[in-house]
Amino acid sequence: MTAVHATTKPEVPVLEVRDLAVHFGGVKAVDGLSFSLTAGKIFGVLGPNGSGKSTMLAAVTRLVRLTRGELLFGGEPYHHEPPRAMAGLGIARTFQTVRLLEDRTVRENVLLATDDHLIRGRAARRAVAERVDQAIERVGLTKVRRLRPTELSYGMQRRVEIARAIAMNPRLLLLDEPTAGMNRQEREDISALMRGLQAEGLTQLIIEHDVQMMVDTCDHLFAMTTGKLIAEGEPRAVVRHPAVQEAYLGSRHGRGHARA
Numbered sequence: 358m359t360a361v362h363a364t365t366k367p368e369v370p371v372l373e374v375r376d377l378a379v380h381f382g383g384v385k386a387v388d389g390l391s392f393s394l395t396a397g398k399i400f401g402v403l404g405p406n407g408s409g410k411s412t413m414l415a416a417v418t419r420l421v422r423l424t425r426g427e428l429l430f431g432g433e434p435y436h437h438e439p440p441r442a443m444a445g446l447g448i449a450r451t452f453q454t455v456r457l458l459e460d461r462t463v464r465e466n467v468l469l470a471t472d473d474h475l476i477r478g479r480a481a482r483r484a485v486a487e488r489v490d491q492a493i494e495r496v497g498l499t500k501v502r503r504l505r506p507t508e509l510s511y512g513m514q515r516r517v518e519i520a521r522a523i524a525m526n527p528r529l530l531l532l533d534e535p536t537a538g539m540n541r542q543e544r545e546d547i548s549a550l551m552r553g554l555q556a557e558g559l560t561q562l563i564i565e566h567d568v569q570m571m572v573d574t575c576d577h578l579f580a581m582t583t584g585k586l587i588a589e590g591e592p593r594a595v596v597r598h599p600a601v602q603e604a605y606l607g608s609r610h611g612r613g614h615a616r617a
């Protein structure tokens with residue numbers, strides 16, 4: 358028997374952010390941000406330095422207190438959950454700066470992200486180990502999996518962080534400037550990796566200053582200044598938007614000048 362859908366329900370977004378504000382004293386880092394991420398797409402966030410991109414990500418992963426607003430994951434509010442609940446929900450992230458344990462190998466760093474010590478049963482542990490090895494393979498670090506982060510190039514260290522996030526088997530992957538400090542080839546590799554993950558259905562959000570990479574990689578762009586959205590939509594249209602052009606000209610990121 359074939360399933361017949363009498364009504365087509367509007368698709369529930371993977372993530373929905375409603376009127377989010379995060380103030381640090383007088384600094385309104387995020388100030389009234391609303392957006393939603395539909396399943397299976399690659400979203401990008403552009404914005405000059407200090408426009409609140411990382412703070413938005415910190416709020417979405419519950420690492421900072423919300424001054425105001427609501428967060429919904431798969432339609433369920435989660436803004437009262439602690440940061441440690443994110444993995445269980447299916448939200449994984451990388452940070453703007455490398456955060457790896459220097460005295461552990463690449464593989465151990467990735468394994469530690471999976472809470473493997475909490476997993477009981479040999480079959481379950483084997484499944485986790487397999488996921489870890491697959492994640493390392495995907496980011497192209499299999500050959501160096503027994504090395505320590507200090508023995509790797511900066512670009513490779515950043516890829517270890519992506520492997521850690523992927524190994525958590527997330528439904529939503531959030532990347533904060535994953536290609537900062539990488540050369541053009543390495544950036545293209547990350548872009549290709551993201552598209553590969555998208556083909557498997559993973560919803561992703563990337564923050565980057567490289568406008569060309571963002572246009573090439575993302576299905577949908579958000580542009581922020583001073584804690585607010587100034588434009589969103591089709592990437593080329595967003596980077597051509599006068600408010601986005603203005604926000605980028607005069608910012609100290611010369612390479613961030615919106616051109617596409």
Ligand SMILES: Nc1ncnc2c1ncn2[C@@H]1O[C@H](COP(=O)(O)OP(=O)(O)OP(=O)(O)O)[C@@H](O)[C@H]1O
Binds near residue numbers: 381406411
């Ligand atoms: N923990 C904090 N305490 C106080 N102020 C903060 C804190 N975190 C961020 N800010 C401030 O909030 C504003 C937004 O910072 P945020 O790091 O979110 O910007 P960003 O868009 O990620 O910038 P960049 O492109 O440089 O990474 C800045 O003015 C910053 O100084």
Ligand SMILES: [Mg+2]
Binds near residue numbers: 410411412453533
């Ligand atoms: Mg940032």
